[in-house]
Structures are given as C-alpha cells and as structure tokens.
Amino acid sequence: MSDQYFMKRALYLARKGAGYVSPNPMVGAVIEKDGKIIAEGYHRRYGEAHAEANALAGLKQVPPGAKLYVTLEPCSHHGKTPPCLERVLAAKFSHVIIGMEDPNPLVSGKSIAALRRAGVEVTVGVMEGDCRALNESFLKYVTTGMPFITVKFAQTLDGRIATSTGHSQWISGERSRRFAHKLRSLHDAILAGAGTVLHDDPELTTRHVKGRNPLRVILDPKLEAPLTAKIFQNQDRAATLIVTGIRSFPDKCSQIRGLGVDVLQMDQEEDHLFDLQELFLRLGQRKISSVLVEGGSGVITSVLRADCADRVVAIVAPKIIGAGLDTVGELHITSMERAMGLRFKKVSRSGDDIILDGRITKPLS
Ligand SMILES: NC(=O)c1ccc[n+]([C@@H]2O[C@H](COP(=O)([O-])OP(=O)(O)OC[C@H]3O[C@@H](n4cnc5c(N)ncnc54)[C@H](OP(=O)(O)O)[C@@H]3O)[C@@H](O)[C@H]2O)c1
Structure with missing residues (x-):
C-alpha cells in the first residue's frame, strides 16, 4: 500500500x-x-x-x-x-x-x-x-485574518437573479435549493443586503439540511429591514448581525438590539458605502473564517468591486426572462483585458440546473 x-x-x-x-x-x-x-x-x-x-x-x-x-x-x-x-x-x-x-x-x-x-x-x-x-x-484565514469569501447566486441562463419587479422565487430547482442550504452550513456567516430582505423576507437558515446555521450578516445602511422580518426571528438558533452606519437612527438600533440582534456600526465612505475589506477583517476578528455572499445584486457587485471574493458558485437555471435584475452590476470594465478571471473547479448538474464552481484567478485591480 x-x-x-x-x-x-x-x-x-x-x-x-x-x-x-x-x-x-x-x-x-x-x-x-x-x-x-x-x-x-x-x-x-x-x-x-x-x-x-x-x-x-x-x-x-x-x-x-x-x-x-x-x-x-x-x-x-x-x-x-x-x-x-x-x-x-x-x-x-x-x-x-x-x-x-x-x-x-x-x-x-x-x-x-x-x-x-x-x-x-x-x-x-x-x-x-x-x-x-x-x-x-x-x-x-490563518495567514491573513480575512475570511474566505464565496459569492453564490442562482441566475437565469441570460444572467438575471430576479425579474424587473424583483421577483426571484424560484429561479433554481428544489435540488439546487437544498444544495444552497448545504453550502450555507459549510460557512461561518452569510452576507445579504437589505434589498433582499425587503423583497424576499428570507430566513437564511439551513433548515432543509443537517448542519449548523451560520451567522446572518445583513448590510442595511438605512435600517430598512422591518422588525417583523424573518432574519430577526429565532436568534437562539441562527444569530443575526446588522451592519449599519455610525449615524443610523439610534432608536431603531436600540429596537433591533432589544430583539437580541447584534448591530455593528461602521463608517461610511464618500459614496455612503462601507469598506468591505474592513468589514471582513472585523468578521475575521469575530472568528468568522468563511462568508457566503448570497446577494442581491447590490451586495454581489459591491463585494466583487472591492476585490474581496475568492470563489464564485453560480447556479444556472435553464430559463430566460429578458430584462431583469443583472446578477452583477457596474464594475467599470471597458475592455476584456480587465475582466475578472476564474478557473472552473467543478461543473455539475443539479436537477435541471447547472452548478459552476470557480475560483477567482484574476482579480479586478
Ligand atoms: N437569485 C438569487 O440568487 C438572489 C439572491 C438574493 C437576492 N436576489 C434578488 O435580488 C434582489 C435584491 O437585490 P438588490 O440589489 O436590490 O439589494 P441587495 O443587494 O440585497 O441589498 C442592497 C442593500 O445593500 C446595501 N449595500 C450593498 N453594498 C454595500 C456596501 N458596500 N456598503 C453599504 N451598503 C451596501 C445597499 O446600500 P445602498 O442602497 O446605499 O447601495 C442596499 O441597502 C431581490 O429582487 C432578490 O429577489 C436574488
């Protein structure tokens, strides 16, 4: 042997x-x-x-x-x-x-x-x-203090993660959705935006599979997520961290904290956005070694623009919807030489869908 x-x-x-x-x-x-x-x-x-x-x-x-x-x-x-x-x-x-x-x-x-x-x-x-x-x-994580970042989305064949009205449930099939829950259970945290909470009211848990629930991190600079949203429920099973600005409404921050939800207040840059490198470093300090970025489009674009992503998992459904919400928004790329590059590590079928699992080999900058 x-x-x-x-x-x-x-x-x-x-x-x-x-x-x-x-x-x-x-x-x-x-x-x-x-x-x-x-x-x-x-x-x-x-x-x-x-x-x-x-x-x-x-x-x-x-x-x-x-x-x-x-x-x-x-x-x-x-x-x-x-x-x-x-x-x-x-x-x-x-x-x-x-x-x-x-x-x-x-x-x-x-x-x-x-x-x-x-x-x-x-x-x-x-x-x-x-x-x-x-x-x-x-x-x-151990060499940089930064968590490993995976960007995951379910998109139509023509590259949309929602229709023009924001409807996205469901793009992918049931098997792919179970796969997505399994993927969640392998990460320490999930990152999503307030837009997704407002449109879909997702639970962001691993309820369809066996495994632990990651920390639910929500970018909500304007504190738009309603207190009745599912991400505020069941804190004993799946904790939530709301990321908002230093000057966000103090009353709403207190109400959120009153639900047992953690609030992280960060500086906002000139464009009102948080420095995501800084956010991920702070999550690393909380022993978060991996983050699954689940969207929507605003958050995915922000993470890619900040050059934070290491891996992309694209679930591609055999559907075409024409105009809708692009998976990735503006990255200010005007020539193909500047395109982000990936290496597909695994390509597999999942019911009627295809899952493309790649590692970023050429960042934006
Ligand atoms: N198919 C899929 O896999 C999938 C997954 C999730 C969601 N979706 C769909 O995506 C849609 C929602 O996407 P969306 O683009 O409207 O919203 P979103 O990405 O869920 O959330 C946008 C929010 O995040 C904030 N944000 C993003 N980057 C930030 C940064 N660096 N710093 C501070 N705040 C930041 C935005 O702030 P600003 O407003 O200041 O930019 C905005 O408040 C829904 O229709 C949902 O159904 C699809």
Missing part, C-alpha cells in the same frame, strides 16, 4: 468535520502497521479533540514500527486542547507522514522540526494539493 492510499483515507476522514470545526482546519489521521490501518480519527468539532488524539484514543499502546498519516502538521501550541505534538512524540512512531505544513504562524514547521530532532522520520507533502484544497478557507 502506498503513502497516497493512507493519506486518501485520512483526507476522507478529515472531510467529515466540514461545517463543524471552523475556524480550525479539517484534519484526518490514520495509524498504520504492516500495511493495515489499526486506528484512525478526525477533528469532529471545534473545541474537541484533534485528529491525532482521536486516532491514538483507539489504541491501548502504539506498537513499534507504526506509522502516522496526518493531513496537516500536528499543532505545537496550546489552544482549546493540549498540543498534538506532545502526544505524537510520546507515541514513538517510526515514521510520520504529513500532508502539508501548517501555515499557522504558531506552528509553521515547528512540529516537523521537533519530530525530526527527536529522531522520527518525517515525510511532508504527500497529496499536498488535496490537503491544501480541503482547507482553503482555513489557509486564507
């Missing part, structure tokens, strides 16, 4: 933590002896034991000659749990095979060096591309 075989299993295990471990990374670990897996584990939930500890918990004693496969370098610092490095050293593995070095400045190669100093053979970089892709949100 090759190193790839065991690392693939560790990656499979790591993915089981999706939607439950952030802002920590997803990590899987496998202990192998004489070509057989004798124990395995993964990081199940934020604040709970790490993958290496869970794998070691399956063994009374690590037999001599056993190897550890782990998708990410073991941690060397005290967080919510003790450092995995100490347990890995104590287990006296003959060989530790690591998918990728942990870019977290608190770790970044320190555990690898400590293992080598202790005489353990260490191999780094087995299936590194897959290990990096698994934790793309974590990698951005």
Whole structure:
C-alpha cells in the first residue's frame, strides 16, 4: 500500500468535520502497521479533540514500527486542547507522514522540526494539493485574518437573479435549493443586503439540511429591514448581525438590539458605502473564517468591486426572462483585458440546473 492510499483515507476522514470545526482546519489521521490501518480519527468539532488524539484514543499502546498519516502538521501550541505534538512524540512512531505544513504562524514547521530532532522520520507533502484544497478557507484565514469569501447566486441562463419587479422565487430547482442550504452550513456567516430582505423576507437558515446555521450578516445602511422580518426571528438558533452606519437612527438600533440582534456600526465612505475589506477583517476578528455572499445584486457587485471574493458558485437555471435584475452590476470594465478571471473547479448538474464552481484567478485591480 502506498503513502497516497493512507493519506486518501485520512483526507476522507478529515472531510467529515466540514461545517463543524471552523475556524480550525479539517484534519484526518490514520495509524498504520504492516500495511493495515489499526486506528484512525478526525477533528469532529471545534473545541474537541484533534485528529491525532482521536486516532491514538483507539489504541491501548502504539506498537513499534507504526506509522502516522496526518493531513496537516500536528499543532505545537496550546489552544482549546493540549498540543498534538506532545502526544505524537510520546507515541514513538517510526515514521510520520504529513500532508502539508501548517501555515499557522504558531506552528509553521515547528512540529516537523521537533519530530525530526527527536529522531522520527518525517515525510511532508504527500497529496499536498488535496490537503491544501480541503482547507482553503482555513489557509486564507490563518495567514491573513480575512475570511474566505464565496459569492453564490442562482441566475437565469441570460444572467438575471430576479425579474424587473424583483421577483426571484424560484429561479433554481428544489435540488439546487437544498444544495444552497448545504453550502450555507459549510460557512461561518452569510452576507445579504437589505434589498433582499425587503423583497424576499428570507430566513437564511439551513433548515432543509443537517448542519449548523451560520451567522446572518445583513448590510442595511438605512435600517430598512422591518422588525417583523424573518432574519430577526429565532436568534437562539441562527444569530443575526446588522451592519449599519455610525449615524443610523439610534432608536431603531436600540429596537433591533432589544430583539437580541447584534448591530455593528461602521463608517461610511464618500459614496455612503462601507469598506468591505474592513468589514471582513472585523468578521475575521469575530472568528468568522468563511462568508457566503448570497446577494442581491447590490451586495454581489459591491463585494466583487472591492476585490474581496475568492470563489464564485453560480447556479444556472435553464430559463430566460429578458430584462431583469443583472446578477452583477457596474464594475467599470471597458475592455476584456480587465475582466475578472476564474478557473472552473467543478461543473455539475443539479436537477435541471447547472452548478459552476470557480475560483477567482484574476482579480479586478
Ligand atoms: N437569485 C438569487 O440568487 C438572489 C439572491 C438574493 C437576492 N436576489 C434578488 O435580488 C434582489 C435584491 O437585490 P438588490 O440589489 O436590490 O439589494 P441587495 O443587494 O440585497 O441589498 C442592497 C442593500 O445593500 C446595501 N449595500 C450593498 N453594498 C454595500 C456596501 N458596500 N456598503 C453599504 N451598503 C451596501 C445597499 O446600500 P445602498 O442602497 O446605499 O447601495 C442596499 O441597502 C431581490 O429582487 C432578490 O429577489 C436574488
């Protein structure tokens, strides 16, 4: 059996933590002896034991000659749990095979060096591309403090997210809507605008799938969302953060806070808009490592114009409506050389719809 075989299993295990471990990374670990897996584990939930500890918990004693496969370098610092490095050293593995070095400045190669100093053979970089892709949100967050930003929309084939009257329910089919709820559950926060709240009164929860509800962040510079809106309900299950201006109506701010909803008041630039880089940085400080931008058009355009997006998920329905609300508004691009560029990572069918999942490779600026 090759190193790839065991690392693939560790990656499979790591993915089981999706939607439950952030802002920590997803990590899987496998202990192998004489070509057989004798124990395995993964990081199940934020604040709970790490993958290496869970794998070691399956063994009374690590037999001599056993190897550890782990998708990410073991941690060397005290967080919510003790450092995995100490347990890995104590287990006296003959060989530790690591998918990728942990870019977290608190770790970044320190555990690898400590293992080598202790005489353990260490191999780094087995299936590194897959290990990096698994934790793309974590990698951005831990190195920049900014959450990983995914822009998601459901549009007609002719590029509209609503009709000219603002009607958009439903553009995509039921299967795509379940997919969208699953996508929500994999993010720490959802971002939407007051226009969407006024038109659609969405709940912005994950009620059609199993998984946690992200924080609902609403850009509402004029505090237009009515207090009866669904985003203000069920704060115990899905929290909401209203982002508004410093000078927004103090009475309405108090009323909103009275509902148990958090209000973030930000400076507005000359065009009355918030600096979205600043907003995302502030969300990062609240341990939000990933944000799903759900629209509408005003918010999507703002996020793209601020060059904040990392990923775009477009659900394209086989429908044509002619004039309507464009998915993306004015970006002031006058020649094709200045177009934003993407690489499609996955193209799939979802009932009658198509889902295009791409990463931004060429930003606006
Ligand atoms: N098909 C889909 O996937 C989908 C998803 C969501 C919504 N929709 C549709 O989209 C429509 C709503 O879109 P919309 O464009 O009217 O509204 P919107 O994007 O939902 O919300 C616009 C609000 O966000 C504010 N905003 C945006 N960027 C900002 C920034 N950088 N700083 C401060 N405030 C900012 C706007 O402020 P200003 O007014 O000051 O610019 C405005 O108050 C509805 O018809 C809805 O059905 C479709």
